[in-house]
Amino acid sequence: xxxxxxxxxxxxxxxxxxxxxxxxxxxxxxxxxxxxxxxxxxxxxxxxxxxxxxxxxxxxxxxxxxxxxxxxxxxxxxxxxxxxxxxxxxxxxxxxxxxxxxxxxxxxxxxxxxxxxxxxxxxxxxxxxxxxxxxxxxxxxxxxxxxxxxxxxxxxxxxxxxxxxxxxxxxxxxxxxxxxxxxxxxxxxxxxxxxxxxxxxxxx
Numbered sequence: 001x002x003x004x005x006x007x008x009x010x011x012x013x014x015x016x017x018x019x020x021x022x023x024x025x026x027x028x029x030x031x032x033x034x035x036x037x038x039x040x041x042x043x044x045x046x047x048x049x050x051x052x053x054x055x056x057x058x059x060x061x062x063x064x065x066x067x068x069x070x071x072x073x074x075x076x077x078x079x080x081x082x083x084x085x086x087x088x089x090x091x092x093x094x095x096x097x098x099x100x101x102x103x104x105x106x107x108x109x110x111x112x113x114x115x116x117x118x119x120x121x122x123x124x125x126x127x128x129x130x131x132x133x134x135x136x137x138x139x140x141x142x143x144x145x146x147x148x149x150x151x152x153x154x155x156x157x158x159x160x161x162x163x164x165x166x167x168x169x170x171x172x173x174x175x176x177x178x179x180x181x182x183x184x185x186x187x188x189x190x191x192x193x194x195x196x197x198x199x200x201x202x203x204x
Contacts, residue, residue, distance in 0.1 A: 002095055005071060006040035006149030007102040008201065009088060011081060014159035016131070016166040017152070021063060021075070023130040028061035028077075035084040036063065036077035038171065039091060040149040047072025050091050057090035058083045066172045073149055073172055104203025108175055109144035112191055114184060116140055124167070124179070131166040134181035138165075141191040143178040145198060151176025153201070154194040161193030162186040 013021070015032040022029045030036060037060075041047055044067045051065055051074050060076040060083050078084050092098055116124075118136040125133045134140055141158075145151050148171050155169040155178050164182035180190055 002046045003042045003103070004039075004095060004097055004101055005042055005103045005147040006038060006073070007088070007092075007099055008038050008150060008153045009084065010036045010038070010153060010156050013077070014156050016159055017156050017169065020131045020155075020166055020169055021152075025064045027063050027065065030061075030063050030077045031079075034077040034079055035081040036075055037084050037088050038073065038075045038149045038152050039088075040071055040073040040147050041095075042071050044068045044070060044072035047074055050074070050094065051076075053090050053094045054087040058087040060084055060087045068172070071147070071173070075152070100202045100204070102201075102203045103147055105150040105198040105201050106146045107143065107195065107198065108146050109142070110191070110195060111142050112187060113140045113142070116181075127168075129168045129179070131168050131179075132181075134165065134167050134179075138181045139184045139187040140167075141178075141180045141187045141194070143191075143194055145176045145178075146174065148173050148176035150198050150201070151178045154178055154198050155180075157197035158190035158194040162189040164190045 065074040167179040
């Protein structure tokens with residue numbers, strides 16, 4: 001039995017998130033404005049068949065595919081939203097399920113740290129990040145979700161809502177992790193948008 005853990009449609013990739021995905025993508029690189037769909041299933045090996053379904057049904061491009069024993073995830077994108085939506089429908093049909101049957105997003109952790117010290121900023125920037133650097137004096141918002149894939153949706157909605165810096169957005173594994181930096185007011189607006197976005201998603 002294949003379990004649908006994450007299924008989230010993004011209407012328009014924001015510039016920072018698109019660039020970030022390009023630093024970790026193994027396949028075709030997305031560009032700002034692309035629509036995309038992030039899918040995560042269990043067990044992980046099932047993602048190969050679902051990738052095949054999506055690619056044969058539409059013109060979408062496979063941006064990334066991660067196959068672990070427990071979970072498998074993929075993201076595909078295209079400039080035309082209808083292609084991405086149709087690929088999603090083909091996947092759901094192959095799984096004999098519907099979008100609302102996905103696992104509901106759970107926020108495992110969220111916190112805002114204000115006015116980061118220079119020592120703290122340096123250590124954050126030395127860690128395994130693919131995005132931009134956090135600067136001393138900026139505020140930092142961190143979010144952790146289960147399943148991991150929902151962190152991409154949170155990051156995109158946060159970038160829509162405020163002028164922030166995307167430091168990190170890890171969307172594979174047991175938990176997804178998002179790190180944002182910016183001015184205090186912008187971080188507060190971005191945090192609110194990110195949390196509201198994932199909490200509003202349906203699921204079981």
